[in-house]
Amino acid sequence: MPLNTILITLLLLLVFSYFIGKGRAIAVSTTKSNGRRNLHSLPSYYGYMVALWTVIPAIAILVIWTIFETQIVSSLTFSSLPAELQQEGQSSFGLLLNEVKNAVQSGQVDSFTDPVKIAAAERYESVRSISLLAKTVVVLGVALVCLYLGWRYIKPETQARNKVESIARWAMILCASIAILTTVGIVFSVIFESVLFFKSVSITEFLFGTKWSPQTSIRADQAGSSGAFGAVPLFVGTLLISLIALIIAVPLGLMSAIYLSEYASSRFRSFAKPTLEILAGIPTVVYGFFAALTVAPFIRNLGESLGLTVASESALAAGLVMGIMIIPFVSSLSDDVINAVPQSLRDGSFGMGATKSETIKQVVIPAALPGIIGGVLLAASRAIGETMIVVMAAGLSANLTFNPLEAVTTVTVQIVTLLTGDQEFDSPKTLAAFALGLGLFLITLLLNVIALHVIRKYREQYD
Amino acid sequence: MNKSTQIVEAGLQKRYAKEKRFRLYGLISILISLAFLVILLADIIGKGYPAFQQTYVKLDVTIDGEVLGLTAESPEDKLYSASYSKVIRNALREKFPGVTDRKQKRALSNLVSKSAAYELRDMVVENPNLIGTSGSYWFLAKDDVDVFMKGNIDRNLPESDRRIKDYQLEWIDTLVAENRLEKRFNTVLFTEADSREPEQAGIRGALMGSLYTMLITMCLAFPIGVAAATYLEEFAPQNNKWVDLIEININNLAAVPSIVFGLLGLAVYINFFGVPRSTPLVGGLVLTLMTLPTIIIASRAAIKAVPPSMREAALGLGASKVQTVFQHVLPMAMPGILTGTIIGMAQALGETAPLLMIGMIAFVSDIPQSIIDPSTVMPVQIYLWSDSPERAFTERTSAAIIVLLAFLITMNLVAIMLRKRFEKRW
Numbered sequence: 001m002p003l004n005t006i007l008i009t010l011l012l013l014l015v016f017s018y019f020i021g022k023g024r025a026i027a028v029s030t031t032k033s034n035g036r037r038n039l040h041s042l043p044s045y046y047g048y049m050v051a052l053w054t055v056i057p058a059i060a061i062l063v064i065w066t067i068f069e070t071q072i073v074s075s076l077t078f079s080s081l082p083a084e085l086q087q088e089g090q091s092s093f094g095l096l097l098n099e100v101k102n103a104v105q106s107g108q109v110d111s112f113t114d115p116v117k118i119a120a121a122e123r124y125e126s127v128r129s130i131s132l133l134a135k136t137v138v139v140l141g142v143a144l145v146c147l148y149l150g151w152r153y154i155k156p157e158t159q160a161r162n163k164v165e166s167i168a169r170w171a172m173i174l175c176a177s178i179a180i181l182t183t184v185g186i187v188f189s190v191i192f193e194s195v196l197f198f199k200s201v202s203i204t205e206f207l208f209g210t211k212w213s214p215q216t217s218i219r220a221d222q223a224g225s226s227g228a229f230g231a232v233p234l235f236v237g238t239l240l241i242s243l244i245a246l247i248i249a250v251p252l253g254l255m256s257a258i259y260l261s262e263y264a265s266s267r268f269r270s271f272a273k274p275t276l277e278i279l280a281g282i283p284t285v286v287y288g289f290f291a292a293l294t295v296a297p298f299i300r301n302l303g304e305s306l307g308l309t310v311a312s313e314s315a316l317a318a319g320l321v322m323g324i325m326i327i328p329f330v331s332s333l334s335d336d337v338i339n340a341v342p343q344s345l346r347d348g349s350f351g352m353g354a355t356k357s358e359t360i361k362q363v364v365i366p367a368a369l370p371g372i373i374g375g376v377l378l379a380a381s382r383a384i385g386e387t388m389i390v391v392m393a394a395g396l397s398a399n400l401t402f403n404p405l406e407a408v409t410t411v412t413v414q415i416v417t418l419l420t421g422d423q424e425f426d427s428p429k430t431l432a433a434f435a436l437g438l439g440l441f442l443i444t445l446l447l448n449v450i451a452l453h454v455i456r457k458y459r460e461q462y463d
Numbered sequence: 464m465n466k467s468t469q470i471v472e473a474g475l476q477k478r479y480a481k482e483k484r485f486r487l488y489g490l491i492s493i494l495i496s497l498a499f500l501v502i503l504l505a506d507i508i509g510k511g512y513p514a515f516q517q518t519y520v521k522l523d524v525t526i527d528g529e530v531l532g533l534t535a536e537s538p539e540d541k542l543y544s545a546s547y548s549k550v551i552r553n554a555l556r557e558k559f560p561g562v563t564d565r566k567q568k569r570a571l572s573n574l575v576s577k578s579a580a581y582e583l584r585d586m587v588v589e590n591p592n593l594i595g596t597s598g599s600y601w602f603l604a605k606d607d608v609d610v611f612m613k614g615n616i617d618r619n620l621p622e623s624d625r626r627i628k629d630y631q632l633e634w635i636d637t638l639v640a641e642n643r644l645e646k647r648f649n650t651v652l653f654t655e656a657d658s659r660e661p662e663q664a665g666i667r668g669a670l671m672g673s674l675y676t677m678l679i680t681m682c683l684a685f686p687i688g689v690a691a692a693t694y695l696e697e698f699a700p701q702n703n704k705w706v707d708l709i710e711i712n713i714n715n716l717a718a719v720p721s722i723v724f725g726l727l728g729l730a731v732y733i734n735f736f737g738v739p740r741s742t743p744l745v746g747g748l749v750l751t752l753m754t755l756p757t758i759i760i761a762s763r764a765a766i767k768a769v770p771p772s773m774r775e776a777a778l779g780l781g782a783s784k785v786q787t788v789f790q791h792v793l794p795m796a797m798p799g800i801l802t803g804t805i806i807g808m809a810q811a812l813g814e815t816a817p818l819l820m821i822g823m824i825a826f827v828s829d830i831p832q833s834i835i836d837p838s839t840v841m842p843v844q845i846y847l848w849s850d851s852p853e854r855a856f857t858e859r860t861s862a863a864i865i866v867l868l869a870f871l872i873t874m875n876l877v878a879i880m881l882r883k884r885f886e887k888r889w
Contacts, residue, residue: 067736070737161783165783165784165785168785168789169694169698169785171690172690172691172693172694172698173694175686175687175688175690175691175694176690176691176694176695176699176709177709178687178691178752178755179691179709179712179713179716179755179756179759180708180709180712182712182716182727182752182755183712183715183716185727185731186719186723186724186726186727188731189726189727189729189730189731190723190726190727190730192730193730251492252492252495252496253492253496255488255489255491255492255493256489256492256493256496258489259486259489259490259492259493260489260493262489263486263489263490272493272497275497275500276493276496276497276500278500279496279499279500281809281813281871281875282503282813282868282871283812283813283814283815283842283867283871284813284815284816285813285815285842285843285845285846285849286503286507286813286845286864286867286868287503288846288849289507289845289849289860289861289864290503290506290507292849293510293849293857294506324496324499324503327496327499331496353471355478355479355481355482356482356486357481357482357485357486358478358482360485361485378718381718381720382718382720384720385719385720385721385722385723386720387720387721387722387815387816388815388816388842388846391816391846392846392849412720412722412816415722415726415820416722416816416819416820419725419726419729419819419820420819420820420824433726434726434730437722437723437726440720440722440723441719441720441723444718444719444720444723445715445719448714448715448718449715452714
C-alpha cells in the first residue's frame with residue numbers, strides 16, 4: 001500500500017475505533033443497574049481513548065519507518081552489488097542509485113543495458129516493495145492489536161478521561177518543545193557545516209581576512225583560483241547598510257512616535273498609526289524591487305547631476321529603503337514605551353512650568369530611554385538579518401569601504417549567492433554560507449539578548 | 464515684577480518657538496514616512512497596471528493541410544506534432560509580401576508570440592475540420608510589440624537605440640491602421656505559469672505554489688502554535704527551568720533572521736531527512752517554524768485576556784482543567800488566536816529569503832499539481848522576474864506585486880474585521 005493509502009486507512013480506523021470504544025463503554029455499563037452512571041467518564045472519552053491508542057503507536061512506527069526507509073533500502077541495494085563495485089565507495093554508488101531510482105520511478109528500467117544496473121534496479125525494486133509491504137502489515141497490525149487491547153481494557157471503572165487528558169497534556173508539551181527543537185536544529189545545522197568549513201579555512205582568516213572571493217576553481221591552473229574567505233568586507237558592508245538604515249529610521253520613527261503619542265488628535269492617530277504599520281506588512285521582496293528599479297537609479301542620477309560618481313548598486317539605495325522598512329518597528333516599539341510613561345510624570349513637569357516639548361525631551365524620553373534603546377537594537381538586528389532588499393539592490397563583489405555611494409555586499413547576500421547556484425556539499429564555497437549563517441545567527445542573537453536585557457533591567461517601575 | 468519672572472518672560476518667546484518647531488518636526492517625520500508609503504505604492508501601481516492588458520494581433524490564417532502535412536482524418540498524435548509555426552509564418556508573409564531580407568523575415572515572424580503556433584495546434588486538435596479552411600484569429604503579440612503599443616518605446620529615438628526598428632514600426636502602423644492590433648485584458652497572466660517569453664508568462668504556477676505552501680504552514684503551525692500557547696499559559700508549572708527555556712527560545716526565534724530558517728531547512732529537512740527540494744512541502748515546513756513564534760505569542764496574549772472568572776465558573780461546576788481550557792477558554796480566545804494566525808500567515812506569504820535556500824527559486828513552467836511537485840511561490844516569482852532584463856517583465860513583476868499586496872491586504876482586513884467583530888470586553 002502506498003503511504004497515502006496507509007494514512008487514509010489509519011484515519012478511517014481512527015473514526016471507527018472511536019465509535020467502537022464509545023459503544024463498548026455503553027455496553028459494559030448497561031449490564032449493571034444504574035446504567036451509564038456506572039461509568040467513570042463520559043462515554044465519548046472511552047471512544048477518544050481507544051482511538052488515540054489505536055492511532056498513536058501506528059503513526060509513530062510509520063514515521064520512524066519512513067525516515068529510515070531510504071537509508072536501509074539503499075544500503076541493502078548496496079550490499080547486493082558485485083564486490084568490485086562496492087570498493088569504489090559511496091559516491092559512485094550514490095550516482096548509480098539515483099539513476100536506478102529515477103528509472104524505476106519513471107518505469108524505464110528496460111532502457112538499461114549494463115547488467116549491473118539491471119541487477120541493481122531489480123534488487124532496489126524488490127527491496128522497496130518488501131519494505132512497503134512490511135510497513136503496511138506492521139503499521140496496520142499494530143493499529144488493530146492496539147484497538148483490540150483498548151477494547152478489552154474498557155470497564156466501567158476505567159479512568160478514560162484522565163488517560164485522554166494526560167495524552168493531551170503530553171501532546172501540548174511536545175508542541176511547546178518544538179521551539180527548543182527549532183533552536184537546537186538551527187544551532188546544529190549551522191555549527192556542523194561550519195566546523196567542516198573551518199577545517200579547510202582557518203578561523204582567523206575568516207574573521208580577520210579582508211579579501212572575499214569564494215570562487216574556487218576546479219583545475220589548479222585556473223585564474224582566480226585562490227578562493228579567499230576573509231569575511232571582514234561582508235561584515236563592514238552589512239554594518240554600513242544597517243547604519244544608513246538606522247540613521248534614517250531612528251529619527252523618523254522616534255519623532256513619529258512622539259508626535260503620535262503626545263501631540264496628535266485621536267482621529268489623526270487612528271488614521272496614521274495603522275497606515276504607518278502598512279510599511280511593516282509589505283513583503284521585503286517588494287522593497288527590494290523598489291530599491292533596485294526606482295531608488296537606485298534615482299540616487300545615481302541625483303549624484304551624477306551633483307558631479308559625484310555613484311555606483312548603480314550603491315549602499316545608500318539599499319540602506320535608504322531598508323530604513324523605510326524599519327520605520328514602523330522603531331515607531332511602534334517607541335510608541336508603546338512612551339505610552340507606558342505614567343501621566344503623573346508629565347503633569348509634574350507641566351506643573352513646574354515646562355512646555356510640552358521640554359517635558360518630552362527632559363522627562364518622557366529619559367524615562368522611556370531603556371525601551372527606546374531596546375527597540376532600536378531590535379530594529380538593528382532586523383536590518384542586519386534583512387535579505388531580499390540587499391540581494392536585489394546591493395552589490396555582489398566584496399568591497400571594503402565606508403563610502404555609501406559605492407557598492408558593497410553583505411553577509412546575507414553572500415549566503416544567498418553561495419547557496420542558490422549549483423552546489424556540492426563538500427566544497428568550502430557552499431560551507432562558507434553556513435559559517436556566515438552562524439555569524440549572522442550569533443550577532444542577531446546577541447543583539448536580541450542585549451535588547452531584552454536592557455528593556456527588562458533598566459525599565460523603571462512606576463506603579 | 465520680580466527678577467526671576469523677568470528672566471522667564473525674556474526666554475518665553477524662544478521656548479514657545481522651540482515648542483512649535485519640535486511639534487513640526489514630529490509632524491514632518493510622520494508625513495515623510497507616509498510619503499514613502501505613497502511613493503512606493505504609486506510607483507508599483509504605475510509600473511504594474513499596464514501589465515493587466517496585453518496586445519493581441521489579428522491574423523488571416525490559412526490552415527493549409529499541405530503545409531502541415533495533415534488531413535482532417537490524421538491521427539491525433541500527428542495533429543500534435545505538425546509544425547504550426549510555418550502556418551503562422553506564412554500568414555504573416557502574406558500580410559507583408561514585400562519582406563525579403565533574412566533578418567527582416569525573422570523579425571516579421573517575431574511580431575506574434577511563439578504561443579500562436581500552440582494555440583493554433585489546440586484549435587486544430589479540437590476540431591480537425593479546420594484543416595483546409597482559412598479565417599481570422601487573434602493571437603498574442605510578441606512582448607516588444609506589446610511594450611511599444613503601451614507607449615513605452617519612444618518612436619522619436621534614433622533607430623539604433625530602439626528595440627523596435629523602422630521596418631517593424633511600419634508593420635505595426637499598418638496593423639494598427641487596419642484595426643488588427645488590440646489591447647485586451649491579460650488573461651494569460653492568471654492562467655499560465657512562468658515562461659521565458661514575457662508575453663506567455665503568468666503567475667498561476669506561483670499562486671498555486673503559494674497556496675500549497677500556505678496550506679501546509681496553516682495545517683502545521685496553527686494546531687502546534689495553539690497547543691504550545693495553551694500549555695505555556697494554562698498548564699505549565701511556574702518557575703520550571705524547562706518552561707523558562709521554552710519561553711526564552713520562543714522570544715529569540717521571533718527575532719532570528721528568516722534566512723537562517725532557510726539554512727535550517729536546507730541542512731535538516733533536505734540534506735538530513737531527504738524531503739524533496741523545491742517543493743511546497745519543504746517550503747511549508749520551513750515557514751511553519753518561522754510563523755510559530757508569531758502564532759504562539761499572539762495566542763498566549765489572547766488566552767491571557769480571558770478572565771479567570773470564566774475558568775473558575777467551569778471548574779466550580781466540576782469540569783476538569785483540560786475540559787475547562789478546551790471547552791471554555793479556547794473558544795473564547797479564538798478570535799484573538801485567529802487574528803494572530805492570519806497575521807502570521809500573511810508574513811509567511813510574503814517571505815522570500817528562506818525559500819531561496821531550499822530551491823524554490825527553480826524555473827518551473829508547469830503549474831504544480833500537488834505538494835511534492837517542484838514549484839515556486841509568489842514572492843520568489845517576483846524576485847525571479849525582477850532579475851529579467853526585458854521591459855515586459857518589469858511590468859509583470861509590478862503586476863505580480865499588486866496581486867500579492869491585494870492578498871496581503873485582504874488577509875489583514877479579515878484579521879482586523881475579526882478583531883472588531885468578535886472582540887469582547889470583559
